[in-house]
Amino acid sequence: MKLRETLRGMDRRQRITYLWDYYKWLFILLIIAGGILIYSLTTVLARKKTVLSVALVNVQADDSILDSLTDQFLQMDPEDFSGGTVKYERNLLISADPENSAQSENTGSGTDSGMPYTGSATDGGASYEYSYASQMKLLAMITDKKLDVVIMDQHTRDIFQRQDYMSACVSLEGTSLYRRAGFSEPIYAGIIRNTQRPESAEKYLEMLQQ
Numbered sequence: 001m002k003l004r005e006t007l008r009g010m011d012r013r014q015r016i017t018y019l020w021d022y023y024k025w026l027f028i029l030l031i032i033a034g035g036i037l038i039y040s041l042t043t044v045l046a047r048k049k050t051v052l053s054v055a056l057v058n059v060q061a062d063d064s065i066l067d068s069l070t071d072q073f074l075q076m077d078p079e080d081f082s083g084g085t086v087k088y089e090r091n092l093l094i095s096a097d098p099e100n101s102a103q104s105e106n107t108g109s110g111t112d113s114g115m116p117y118t119g120s121a122t123d124g125g126a127s128y129e130y131s132y133a134s135q136m137k138l139l140a141m142i143t144d145k146k147l148d149v150v151i152m153d154q155h156t157r158d159i160f161q162r163q164d165y166m167s168a169c170v171s172l173e174g175t176s177l178y179r180r181a182g183f184s185e186p187i188y189a190g191i192i193r194n195t196q197r198p199e200s201a202e203k204y205l206e207m208l209q210q
Contacts, residue, residue, distance in 0.1 A: 051084035052200050055138065057092045057152040061181045069177070069207070076203055086204075089147075092138060094156060095131040148195040149204050157188040166190035167198075168205065176210055 010018060020027070052073065070086040141147040142165060150160065151172070160166050169190035172178050178187060189208050191201040 048083055048085040050087045051081050052086045052148050052197060052204055053089070053141070053146055054086060054149045054151065054204070055089040055092055055141070055147055057134070057138070057150055057156045058094060059151055059153055059181075059183070059187055060090075061151075061177075065177070065180055073204055073207055076207065089137070089141070092134040093131055094134055094138075094159070095128065142192055142194065145194050145196050147192050148197050148201045149189060149191055151187065151189050151208075154186045154188065157190065160190060165193060167193040167195075168202075170205060170209055172208055175208060177208055 006018070066086075066088050073086055074081045074084060138147070150156070150166070152160070157169060161169065167190075169188055172183075172187045172189055189205055191198070191205060195201050
């Protein structure tokens with residue numbers, strides 16, 4: 001009531017000046033809060049839902065190839081996959097446990113323990129620490145049921161089969177993806193057993209085999 005009485009005797013310009021002088025920090029805070037709210041709403045609305053989660057383990061594929069796979073997959077079911085995307089977990093490398101590697105060199109044989117393994121697919125020099133981090137990330141995703149499909153080399157396939165992580169696995173040799181990506185060693189794709197999107201995973205596997 002007091003503010004209204006104060007402003008009553010002022011013209012428009014005086015009112016603006018008065019309000020700014022006494023309430024400018026309130027206005028600034030309101031502007032900041034409004035900006036944060038608009039940014040948050042824009043981010044949420046622009047975020048695409050994940051219709052499938054795919055991990056590439058010990059294999060690499062260019063962004064253009066993965067983008068084309070996503071587009072091709074989304075077109076398989078435009079209604080259900082509308083506004084969605086395929087999430088790719090890349091640069092996952094599982095190399096040998098240094099102790100197992102040393103035993104293998106000394107005895108001429110080695111045994112796999114869990115996920116770590118030896119194999120030519122990772123001879124590029126991935127550190128054991130990075131391998132361990134990748135392993136933990138994969139295990140966490142599988143445990144949390146956040147992984148649907150894995151594209152992998154032969155050694156990873158063997159490990160996943162021994163651990164019974166997959167409900168299905170197919171070879172990708174001779175497929176369009178195999179040729180386009182320039183793979184030279186056996187490559188496989190498998191469906192994680194506890195996937196929450198079994199039908200979508202099956203569709204993706206069928207697409208990869210083309």
